[in-house]
Amino acid sequence: MGKFLTTRAENYSEWYNEIVAKAGLAEHSAVRGCMVIKPHGYGIWEKMQQNLDRMFKETGHVNAYFPLFVPKSLFEAEEKNAEGFAKECAIVTHYRLKADPENPGKLMVDPNAKLEEELVIRPTSEAIIWNTYKGWIQSYRDLPLLINQWANVVRWEMRTRLFLRTAEFLWQEGHTAHATKQEAVEETERMLDVYADFVENYMAVPVLRGIKTANERFAGADETYCIEAMMQDGKALQAGTSHFLGQNFAKAFDVKFADATGKLDYVWATSWGVSTRLIGALIMTHSDDNGLVLPPKLAPLQVAIVPIHKGDEELKTISEKIEPVVKALRAKGISVKYDNDDKSRPGWKFAEYEMKGVPVRLAMGMRDLAAGNIELARRDTLTKEVVPFEGIADRVEKLLEQIQHDMFEKAKKYRDEGSHHVNSYEEFKKVLDEKGGFIYAHWDGTPETEEKIKNETKATIRCIPLDNKLEDGSCIYSGKPSKQRVVFARAY
RNA sequence: CGGGGUGUAGCGUAGCCCGGUAUCGCGCCACGUUUGGGACGUGGAGGCCGUCAGUUCGAAUCUGGCCACCCCGACCA
Numbered sequence: 132m133g134k135f136l137t138t139r140a141e142n143y144s145e146w147y148n149e150i151v152a153k154a155g156l157a158e159h160s161a162v163r164g165c166m167v168i169k170p171h172g173y174g175i176w177e178k179m180q181q182n183l184d185r186m187f188k189e190t191g192h193v194n195a196y197f198p199l200f201v202p203k204s205l206f207e208a209e210e211k212n213a214e215g216f217a218k219e220c221a222i223v224t225h226y227r228l229k230a231d232p233e234n235p236g237k238l239m240v241d242p243n244a245k246l247e248e249e250l251v252i253r254p255t256s257e258a259i260i261w262n263t264y265k266g267w268i269q270s271y272r273d274l275p276l277l278i279n280q281w282a283n284v285v286r287w288e289m290r291t292r293l294f295l296r297t298a299e300f301l302w303q304e305g306h307t308a309h310a311t312k313q314e315a316v317e318e319t320e321r322m323l324d325v326y327a328d329f330v331e332n333y334m335a336v337p338v339l340r341g342i343k344t345a346n347e348r349f350a351g352a353d354e355t356y357c358i359e360a361m362m363q364d365g366k367a368l369q370a371g372t373s374h375f376l377g378q379n380f381a382k383a384f385d386v387k388f389a390d391a392t393g394k395l396d397y398v399w400a401t402s403w404g405v406s407t408r409l410i411g412a413l414i415m416t417h418s419d420d421n422g423l424v425l426p427p428k429l430a431p432l433q434v435a436i437v438p439i440h441k442g443d444e445e446l447k448t449i450s451e452k453i454e455p456v457v458k459a460l461r462a463k464g465i466s467v468k469y470d471n472d473d474k475s476r477p478g479w480k481f482a483e484y485e486m487k488g489v490p491v492r493l494a495m496g497m498r499d500l501a502a503g504n505i506e507l508a509r510r511d512t513l514t515k516e517v518v519p520f521e522g523i524a525d526r527v528e529k530l531l532e533q534i535q536h537d538m539f540e541k542a543k544k545y546r547d548e549g550s551h552h553v554n555s556y557e558e559f560k561k562v563l564d565e566k567g568g569f570i571y572a573h574w575d576g577t578p579e580t581e582e583k584i585k586n587e588t589k590a591t592i593r594c595i596p597l598d599n600k601l602e603d604g605s606c607i608y609s610g611k612p613s614k615q616r617v618v619f620a621r622a623y
Numbered sequence: 624c625g626g627g628g629u630g631u632a633g634c635g636u637a638g639c640c641c642g643g644u645a646u647c648g649c650g651c652c653a654c655g656u657u658u659g660g661g662a663c664g665u666g667g668a669g670g671c672c673g674u675c676a677g678u679u680c681g682a683a684u685c686u687g688g689c690c691a692c693c694c695c696g697a698c699c700a
Contacts (some may be wrong), residue, residue: 404700
């Protein structure tokens with residue numbers, strides 16, 4: 132099997148861009164910093180949405196929708212949140228255009244149509260949602276309030292990369308309100324588990340679950356939980372976050388409830404989100420030089436069937452044999468395409484489905500038909516074998532499960548081999564430059580040390596793992612005592 | 624916003640140093656032969672060489688401005 136990506140890519144970024152382009156996932160729009168998600172890329176997002184949405188519902192959440200625009204006065208209500216996002220906001224200041232008297236045929240912003248109050252295009256929705264929750268919550272009987280929103284948000288990033296960081300992106304954001312701190316913390320952890328479950332069992336991407344240091348915490352949160360994945364270039368990617376917001380937003384928006392005894396208190400909050408960035412994680416975890424490799428559970432198309440024939444008669448004979456297989460696979464809930472398009476040849480189709488990451492390919496020609504066989508190829512290993520036609524649908528069903536499993540194990544092995552323990556700053560820098568990956572090291576717990584290491588090496592603390600075992604040691608930078616190792620990495 | 628690079632047909636490119644109206648491959652169209660890993664033959668269509676100005680008899684090529692994109696930084700939950 133040949134390589135279909137060019138070898139032009141001189142670094143991982145260019146290689147990534149090439150996969151995104153050739154698999155037909157997305158492209159840069161003419162609009163500054165924005166992305167056009169193409170049908171195949173959007174199909175993956177739809178599969179993600181379907182599965183996540185089901186998982187949210189299973190954990191008691193419902194969907195709703197809130198406005199795109201956040202009046203500036205609401206936006207600034209929670210000070211830390213506002214400060215954290217202030218530098219990357221797009222702002223609507225006017226509501227009308229008019230003909231430009233100095234440039235015929237052109238339009239200009241009508242200076243008379245200036246808004247009394249500017250509208251911030253949501254970079255996240257805590258402010259608008261908590262302003263709304265204020266009217267929804269009076270009593271403990273109104274709690275918990277468990278709502279999710281599927282939406283777009285805008286963050287004016289200086290430098291963009293398809294799926295990983297674009298000016299506008301798609302995501303879901305859950306915003307919940309609770310009567311007690313404990314309940315809110317449990318919700319935060321529950322949703323982190325939902326994310327870890329989804330990313331590991333659907334995306335086949337292994338993650339570390341942990342909490343962020345104060346430096347890396349969400350603006351306005353008391354605690355940020357995260358899942359961190361390792362990409363094939365050894366850099367870390369934050370795949371999802373779940374925030375315990377304490378009473379910060381309840382206080383900023385004056386959201387109080389009466390408990391069973393009639394006593395008033397502020398409610399406790401969480402928020403959590405994952406975005407189209409997950410598609411970037413998928414690409415950078417599984418792709419190879421032949422293109423995208425999709426885990427079966429998220430592949431918009433799971434099985435492609437290619438007939439190999441000379442002339443219409445042969446095609447007809449093969450089609451009659453294949454039709455029942457298509458039906459049998461669909462009956463199992465497997466998405467399948469029988470590609471009998473005569474305008475392109477088999478080799479072209481093989482390469483095309485490979486680039487797009489279709490997990491399983493079946494091919495049948497007269498030779499197989501006569502022998503009672505069919506050719507079965509898997510994308511993840513690029514292997515193929517001729518197998519009995521009898522029982523092929525069951526076999527494909529099992530193979531899809533096998534591929535899902537194998538892809539996770541392969542990624543996990545890569546992640547584990549790219550994880551290192553170091554005990555000195557010298558060793559830290561050496562491993563970081565030569566190997567990259569996750570580096571477990573002792574840290575004195577101060578933001579100052581973290582900041583200095585970041586400035587000197589570009590590595591940040593990705594998380595303090597939740598299942599961390601305690602271990603006495605000394606900080607690699609300051610030498611001060613430390614009770615546990617934290618995970619450092621260079622990150623996207 | 625800094626540092627580097629690139630703009631030539633739908634895509635990828637040669638030509639630029641050393642000025643004379645553009646090369647090659649893929650793709651596209653027609654016909655024929657083909658079809659087990661991106662088929663082959665023959666014929667054909669497609670370009671104001673990013674843009675504006677300057678130098679020159681003459682500019683893809685030299686000079687200057689501008690614009691766009693890419694990579695590396697700065698920035699980024």
